[in-house]
Amino acid sequence: MADSVALDPVDLHILRLLQNDARTTYRDLAAQVGVAPSTCLDRVTRLRRSGVILGHQLRLDPARLGRGLQALLSVQVRPHRRDLVVPFVERIRALPEALSLFHLTGPDDFLVHVAVAGPAELQRLVLDAFTARREVARVETRLIFQQWECGPLLPPDAAADVPRDAVGESW
Amino acid sequence: MADSVALDPVDLHILRLLQNDARTTYRDLAAQVGVAPSTCLDRVTRLRRSGVILGHQLRLDPARLGRGLQALLSVQVRPHRRDLVVPFVERIRALPEALSLFHLTGPDDFLVHVAVAGPAELQRLVLDAFTARREVARVETRLIFQQWECGPLLPPDAAADVPRDAVGESW
DNA sequence: GATGAAATATGTGGTCC
DNA sequence: GGACCACATATTTCATC
Numbered sequence: 001m002a003d004s005v006a007l008d009p010v011d012l013h014i015l016r017l018l019q020n021d022a023r024t025t026y027r028d029l030a031a032q033v034g035v036a037p038s039t040c041l042d043r044v045t046r047l048r049r050s051g052v053i054l055g056h057q058l059r060l061d062p063a064r065l066g067r068g069l070q071a072l073l074s075v076q077v078r079p080h081r082r083d084l085v086v087p088f089v090e091r092i093r094a095l096p097e098a099l100s101l102f103h104l105t106g107p108d109d110f111l112v113h114v115a116v117a118g119p120a121e122l123q124r125l126v127l128d129a130f131t132a133r134r135e136v137a138r139v140e141t142r143l144i145f146q147q148w149e150c151g152p153l154l155p156p157d158a159a160a161d162v163p164r165d166a167v168g169e170s171w
Numbered sequence: 172m173a174d175s176v177a178l179d180p181v182d183l184h185i186l187r188l189l190q191n192d193a194r195t196t197y198r199d200l201a202a203q204v205g206v207a208p209s210t211c212l213d214r215v216t217r218l219r220r221s222g223v224i225l226g227h228q229l230r231l232d233p234a235r236l237g238r239g240l241q242a243l244l245s246v247q248v249r250p251h252r253r254d255l256v257v258p259f260v261e262r263i264r265a266l267p268e269a270l271s272l273f274h275l276t277g278p279d280d281f282l283v284h285v286a287v288a289g290p291a292e293l294q295r296l297v298l299d300a301f302t303a304r305r306e307v308a309r310v311e312t313r314l315i316f317q318q319w320e321c322g323p324l325l326p327p328d329a330a331a332d333v334p335r336d337a338v339g340e341s342w
Numbered sequence: 343g344a345t346g347a348a349a350t351a352t353g354t355g356g357t358c359c
Numbered sequence: 360g361g362a363c364c365a366c367a368t369a370t371t372t373c374a375t376c
Binding site: 003004005007015018019021022023050051052053054055056057058059060061062063064065066067068072089092093094095096098099100101102103104105106108111115116117121140142143144145146147148149150151153154155156157 | 174175176178186189190192193194221222223224225226227228229230231232233234235236237238239243260263264265266267269270271272273274275276277279282286287288292311313314315316317318319320321322324325326327328
């Protein structure tokens with residue numbers, strides 16, 4: 001289901017361009033990749049069907065929406081049982097302040113990325129949506145100075161997959 | 172520059188719909204919002220110019236691209252001076268494994284979200300791109316079991332902004 | 343903010359390799 | 360089987376009110 005998909009150079013070129021600007025038209029894609037627009041449409045349709053492309057997302061500026069303060073909340077949910085974890089996840093996902101949620105290994109079970117209007121709203125959020133709950137054993141709040149999105153996501157370079165002589169001895 | 176923008180109900184409705192599916196056509200937006208397609212175009216254009224909409228992003232499935240393992244790396248950059256921090260940020264942003272990068276308050280200066288093929292590649296990444304650098308004082312790696320994107324980002328509800336009687340005494 | 347016409351993009355079927 | 364072309368449809372964009 002989550003198997004890696006074989007991608008040829010045309011697919012990769014299209015993905016790179018679309019990651020720069022997801023609204024690039026098939027006409028422009030075609031011109032830059034060197035194939036016909038219909039071929040681009042074909043490729044993108046297949047990439048969507050094969051699950052490589054999950055969808056298109058709008059990137060918004062939280063600050064312009066009156067949510068100028070972002071933070072990461074590390075949360076311990078204890079006991080870490082499914083009957084407590086599943087409702088916790090659903091509750092956090094439904095919070096208007098939550099942007100994204102990670103379930104992690106390590107001493108902190110969850111990391112929650114939130115955007116709020118300011119420190120007062122953050123304090124209220126921590127107290128009301130987190131520490132007020134019995135299953136939330138601990139919350140650690142870190143403010144975000146700045147965030148960067150990184151380069152385009154592409155398959156690991158084939159060169160990096162060169163087999164090593166002996167497993168566990170190549171590093 | 173990062174001031175909050177005044178948004179009317181039509182703007183908010185459009186943003187909500189576009190956050191569900193960023194490829195909704197102006198025609199469909201218009202039908203659902205109850206205005207003309209050209210008005211939707213107008214609104215979206217203004218939202219882009221005012222900086223509320225930063226852009227459109229392709230959501231890809233890292234697992235299908237042969238990057239089935241994701242992790243968060245907490246990194247201390249010491250000394251935490253601009254002449255070390257700025258090149259660090261640029262170097263991390265250029266890593267093909269990096270998805271996103273946070274500069275934070277707290278004992279850990281940076282959080283790096285990475286996607287790799289597997290544990291071996293993660294180990295190589297930590298050793299070669301992080302701990303090999305003199306300015307990287309500490310790295311802590313946590314694996315990501317699962318990630319969720321949360322509900323649409325919208326301005327804080329006006330009701331939540333009701334002024335309190337006394338600052339610092341309302342919670 | 344709406345209308346409608348022009349420009350542009352998208353989707354389809356036939357054809358070729 | 361995949362890529363390309365040309366055509367038909369749908370969408371976006373813009374001038375005008």
